[in-house]
Amino acid sequence: MPASLIPAPDATALPGPPWLFHTLWLVTFLLHLLFVNTVLGGSLLAVFAGGAGAGRLALRKLLVGMNSWAISGAITLGIAPLLFMQVLLGRFFYAATILWAWPWFAMLGVLTVGYYLNYLAKRCMKEGREPLGVLVVEAACFVCIAVVQVVIHLLHMQPERWRAAAGSGWQVLADPTFVPRVLHFVLAALGVTAAIVALWAVRWSGEPEDVRGGMARFGVRVALGAAALQVVDGLWLLLAVPREVLRAFMRGGAATMVPLTLGILLALGLVALLALVRDPLARPRLVRHALELTVAAVAVMVLTRHQLRGLYLAAARAGEQVAVQPQWGVFALFLVTFLVCVGLTIWALIRAATDRPGAGEPVA
């Protein structure tokens, strides 16, 4: 019997250098995560929209409408990082998902329910009905998915837990980093969405001023609370990371310490900036900067998370020999296709957003 339960690396050569896959993985994961944050944060904030006072209905309408696009975006943009991750770490990922097979598989059903509930909520609101119950279940669906994702993340980078997980997959919930990771996920989602809500209210919303004010203040308050709690939770998470991983991280020099420090500074800066915004409608630039800082913090945290994963897996991947046979021609085809498709998407969306027929002109 083999001494290790870690599957052997795939015999097929990598069709490109590892750095290329790491880069594509990180970039596409960041895009995916921004949409995921909007979906999770949007579904939660829609439940608690009562906090927006006069902006309650407009806020719900905005979040539900936004989610009908964002859920699609999150799923679509989730495909690419999943693909590139499997090229590099498939053997760890598959093992983790099989050990938590039923929840992982059930996630598909939960996602489908959550997505359709969002359309149901949209329809209820169109008909003037209150969709709170629907929104609560929808939010619960997305929180469940977040928990499953955290568990798979924890399992795939800790092969030493696999044997115990084979007995009971639930024991991974006892991991000291589980709770802070889930909190980190939820707080980031709330922070990103709240910042988007605030900016929407101060910049683009055509609602009356009291409605816009209610939405904007709610957005700023939630974003501030999420950012402040994130600082505390981030420290908790860092201290809960296994000692040898933390030590390796701290000894990683500028490569690991610069992004971490930057992430902490961005979070603190965000707290300070949001604390200054007493009247968001009067300070639209600050609100815009708050969203920019939030996105920057998420980007830096994606990098730190990636580095931590590498350190978690360092022992398991020691001595890993992977052949590389780049398929540059096919990669170039992908790149050109990607750029053309993104270009066409942007062009078509701009055209759709700006083309408005004049009076008497035919409409589609």
Next chain:
Amino acid sequence: MDYPIWDLALGGGVLIGIVAIAHVLVSHFAVGGGLAIALAETLAVRRGDRALRDLAKRSSWMLVLVSTVFGAISGVGIWVTIGLVAPAATSALIHTWVWAWATEWAFFVLEVAMALAMVATWEKVRPRTHLWLSWLYAFAAFMSLVIIQGILAFMLTPGRWIETRSFWDGFFNPSYLPGVVLRTGISLFLAGAYMTFAALREPDAAARARLVRWLAGLQVVGALVAYGGYRWWEVALPDQVRALFVGEKALLASLASTRSLALWALTAYLGLVLLAALVPRAQRWPVAAVALCASFVFFGGYERLREGSRKPFVIRDHMFSNGLMVTDIPTLNESGALARAGWAAVGQPDTLEGRGRAVFRAQCASCHTLDGYLGIRRLTTQADADMLNGILMTMKGMGEVYATAHARGERVDTTTVDYPLMPPLVGSDEEVEALATYLHSLKPAQPTEVADAR
């Protein structure tokens, strides 16, 4: 073989089949629906046909609610499911086709964005702008079919890729183009079949009849293209694959029956849509539902043939359905299968029977359950210990046939081996004996044995 095992009573293959068929029925509508909606909208704008325009609008809503929601999730669902059930095969496919998948993803981004924009901009933009959105959607959806077909066809007919390992040899494999034609036809007729329900909601009887006739024409074209593509696909298959389900002496009776059923279903479907084209005013939703079911039977039948005729491989001539690679047979015969399959032995006692169960989990459990789908207890109940040993040693001997052919750079004609639908058994003689012992232990106790025990 060296991954954890998800024990499923209904069998992993069945689960993959359920998710995959649910997905393709929707995803092909996404492709055909895109073309049909763009065509309908174009004609509506040119002719000023309000009813045709309303059909396009209603169908676009159906497209978003069914395809971009359920289709997108079930598409990811196939990945999730094959990763759980056949991780080694998934890994091999991802490593080989990552750039093809990434390219398909780029089209998918365009497709989803255009679908949402198309639905959101009815009555808000000029017709020309909306036509751009519709045609961009149709183009992106069709391109995703063109790419994915390369990977699907590769698994059944990898062609020269086995020797060259060239991306393009694998992509443009022998059954690629027939499959593209077949799937294009299926997409068109599925779109017509789904959209007929939207057409039947048209309140004006004359306009409704016109729409039904137009959609019936689309379905006739789709069905004929699909039939041509199917026949071409059969011709493109290697003789040994075709022998499984074509001809009077087909090796696999269940697949041969599936083929018959699928072709009869297509005939019935064609009859129903011709009827709708000739007497469109008589079209009602129960008839449309029967036609839709018939189209599902043809499509589902084809998918079953494609999946079933891959046996005993998951990637023909390269990887068997249990994740065993042809190249690994000699090594595993020497080292023992359990030297690789650590997970199969987790929780098993270190007895002959326990090791046998581990060998079963490593090599057989990807297709056979204990008492459920392809239940091994039922299949081996008639065999005594000697017979089981004999069968297993024969299966091990098949491994030598595959390994020798591989060493010579040849491919095995699977119809000539003793168990043409089964992967060879690999491992040490002790492991084979252990497996025989385990399988024998599954037999229910005979009445005489119970009496003896008393």
